[in-house]
Amino acid sequence: MEIKKVFNNNVVLAENEKQMEMVVMGRGLAFQKKTGDWIDPAGIEKTFVLERQGISEKIADLLKETSDQYLGLADKIISYAKTALNNKLDDYLYVALTDHLSFAISRHKQGFHLPNALLWEIRKFYKEEFKVGLKALKIIAAETGIQLPEDEAGFITIHLVNSQFPGKGMEPMAEITGMISHILNIVKYHYQMELNETTVSYERFLTHLRFFALRLTRKDSKIYEEEADFFFEQVKTKYAKAFQCSGKIALYIQQTYNRRLSCDEKIYLTLHIQRVTNRQE
CATH class of the missing domain: 2.30.24.10 (CAT RNA-binding domain)
Structure with missing residues (x-):
């Protein structure tokens, strides 16, 4: 070879x-x-x-920033998912899940727990994928000795769902695509920059926006009304520019879809915006 x-x-x-x-x-x-x-x-x-072209290059870029231990861990989870789920998984899942595991385990070691505001919807709408997410936590614990919270099973589920998008033919895709396009334009104009669409950070942001948009377009999705907490105030202060941008997005969502974003949703948007723009700035 x-x-x-x-x-x-x-x-x-x-x-x-x-x-x-x-x-x-x-x-x-x-x-x-x-x-x-x-x-x-x-x-x-x-x-x-890998059947999809360009994935090996993305893996190479990712491994410059993180350990190949997480690629091996992602592969074990994906191998299990392929036997448990009927739908084909896109090759990009190797990149997305490796990146997520590295980020999640790093956060855990620092004692930083990120609650999953979408966990209710994830359990309800993606039951089989969520079961795989729970199994993934057991695989991670067996391989690393680290027990991640159930919220992480939800985040892993998001990656599994997103990986199935190419073959799902979902009805609200036109509306979802329009929402994502508008949000990306808000970020571009707010920062006066073109986002680099070839980066892992951009792909991660896009993954979040797809699921975010999917949840908002569902008629029966739960609306959260949490009060601002200490973590919210920290993010608001530390990432002021990104938070201002998330505020513009929240206003667009409210005016266009008559939906009010929760504090948690603003936190996630702020963190993703900060990451995707900070690396370019």
Whole structure:
């Protein structure tokens, strides 16, 4: 098996005898190796084939920022999800879930718990995916010794649902697309910048907006009325510019859809806006 690209010492993009590209993992597999070298099959611990073009490059970019341990963990969760769910999962899930696990476990180690304001809807509308999310928590605990809260099962469910979008043919997609487009334009004009659509941060923001828009377009979705708390005030102060932008989005949602965003929803929007714009600024 020939190396096409070295991601790090443990992960490479390779090509087999049938000229099929695949991501290959193994401890020290690519140590002191370069493009064109051959891999010892005995050192291969995990192989997975990616059908969608461009995903390997996104994995390479992601592994510059995070440990390949999370890619292996994401692969175990995705392998289980593929057996539990009937719908096909998009290859980008490897990137999205790896990134999320890295972020979630890092937050947990810092003692920072992010409540999931959408957990009620997630349990109700995506029961099978949520079961996989709960199983994912057990996999994470077994592999890392870290027990993440149930809120994280909901976040993982969001990624599973989003991964099935290409084949779902969902009825409100036109309305959802319009809402997302308007929100992205609000962010662009507020910051006077074009967002880099090739980054993982942008993809993460888009994932949140898709689920956010889907929830708002549902007639039976629950409306939250939480009061502002200490965390809300912290985010409002620390990320003032992003918070102002989320306020513009809240006004657009209220005027267009007659829906008032909760404090939690404003927090999530602010954090995502801060992350996607801060890296470019």
